[in-house]
Amino acid sequence: MSTATPPISGSATTPAPSAGHTRRRWTAFGGSLRELALIPVIIVVAIAGTVFVPYFASVDNVINNILSTSAVLGVMVIAQSIILISGYFDLSMQSVVGLAPMLAVWLIAPAADGGSGANLPSWAAPLIVLGLGAAVGLVNGFLVGKLRLNAFIVTLAMLILLQGFTLGISKGQTFSNLPESMAFIGTTSPLGIPLDVWILVIVVIVAAVFMRYVPTGRRIYAMGGNEKAAKAAGVRTLRMTVGLFVFGGVMAGFAGVLLSTRIASVTANQGENLIFTVFAAAVIGGISLDGGKGSIIGAATGVLLLGMINNILVLSNVPSFWIDATYGAIILGALLIGSAEVRNTVLAPFQKKSRSQAMTSS
Template identity: 40%
Template sequence: MENKLNSESFLEKINLFGLKSLVISGAKKDKLKNVVRIIVLDYSIWIILFGIVMILSSLTSRFLTTVNLMNILLHSSILGVVVIGESICLLSGKFDLSVGSTVGLSGALAAWLMVTGQPAASGWALHPIPAILIVLLVGIGIGLFNGFFIAKVGMNPLLTTLASMIFLRGMALIVTSGESLYNFPPSYQFLGGGTIGPVPTAVVIMLALYIIFHFILNCKKIGRHIYIVGGNPEAARACGISVEKVVMLAFMMSGFLAAVGGILLSSRLNSAQTISGSGMELDAIAASVIGGISLQGGRGILLNTIAGVLVIESIRTGLVLLDVPAFWIRCTMGFVIFLAILMDTLKVKLK
């Protein structure tokens, strides 16, 4: 009788251990599936970009030409620089609507400082290097202004940066007296219109900035703090992180990068116009979200926003090559932004 009980107990133990191993195995499989799903969601934008390129190249033979691809890269470089700053703001849990106007003012200010012999110019004829340094400092100052009132005073990011957007556009009109400034020094034109080998200088600058800020976000303390503050500001405070300081730094980075974008744009066009950068704030937010930066903050991979920028520019260029009317292009871009927001919402739910 005792032997029978022992054998039954032994069998029960084997069964329990077997079930336990099955449960553990099942849990591991579920965890693996979730990891694979998250990886696919995080990097699916590159698959989408490839699909868009294939579709557009099948619709028009002019899309995959070297000239057109270089044109897409050149247009993407300026937006890409601005997107880096916008993405950093989004990662911190905020957003910046003033980047487009900062682009316009930066180009106008640089031109005003350098150009001579034109009615709207300052006549100072500064060398491009000090002119660029002044413009970059102004961009940082704009970001500091926005960040201070949003982080320290507690003003709404939407309304604060909207007010800045309107004010800065007005400042661009004042600086240039509403006129275009042109004929910049060759060294300045090289930044946006030159090439390093076969690659446009602006593309090299964009890629260098992506590498630098990707390193900052992933390998430096301030980068980790940006993610933490964007994901859970209260938890960040509990960990001793200065949320206000982090938000202000995020906006200063955004202002700096928008100023770089303005310099590159005016350099490429060899002119500064008061309307330069108009609407770029919406393109920057769209490219960031398409690239996987969450509107809720704290989530996203900066390098993926390169694909977001390329998606926007590829669709826009492809539709132009297909002779699609301008109003339909705007409708299409609006639909793309809607899909990006929908994908962001679904990704949050799945995670």
């Protein structure tokens, strides 16, 4: 009786890997590398901070300063990154960060404390915050998606409009009597870690899984790459555009709550200049301003890097205007690196090797 022998690797019975399969494998490998491109930089910054700023490496500083302070920025960056991947952007998110919690406190606080006198119950605060963010996003989405107005002009005008409302409602003053439904976020620390840090981690994980594995996430990439082609392929681009702007508004309102609970108040200029830091983190994290490219994990590493740099500069008593200048330099550096296609140059040897292997095997 004859016995069957297993196929020997490389023999005629073993199918050779196709060139397409090899290219897909190396493309996926290259995408993973791009997501983690900032990790070496983060390690270098961490080492430099540990050496030159002794308090930098302490557990209390990492958790309560770097991560907790980055929670607001992280939520904003993740939301803005998804919008950028779709081919649009939303400048008005900065003003929603200030107006949404300000409106909630103003409607709930008694007239004696500077409120409107409406005396709404505390539980209404989240509904007001998220509802305002959704309403702003709905208007932006309609103007950009339906009327085809320029996203920059629309969201810039909305930013200025909302800033005026914030100053008008607050009359330039700061509200420190936050509703209990908002204040608990800043005082809760599950397992000794601030709640806003847990929220940031959850937002990053959910967004990364959504954009990579959920069909709607893939449609967002398709729309950002070529909106007309995506529409021809059956993607409902108008609905997607409106939905993304609504999502951005809701997340900006939620980020405003996180910021208010961290500083235990709502200020008249809350969120000022935040949008520039948001774009800085997104750009250095590999999010393309042209749409269709980038990853949530990459954006998250951008947030972490900026949080570490900001912490080092603050602990080193560097004036705030130099910190802003540093962010500007980081954005320019990231744009220059992207234009020079340094990452593609790094991956080129792997891509050439995969092509030569495919030709040899065929």
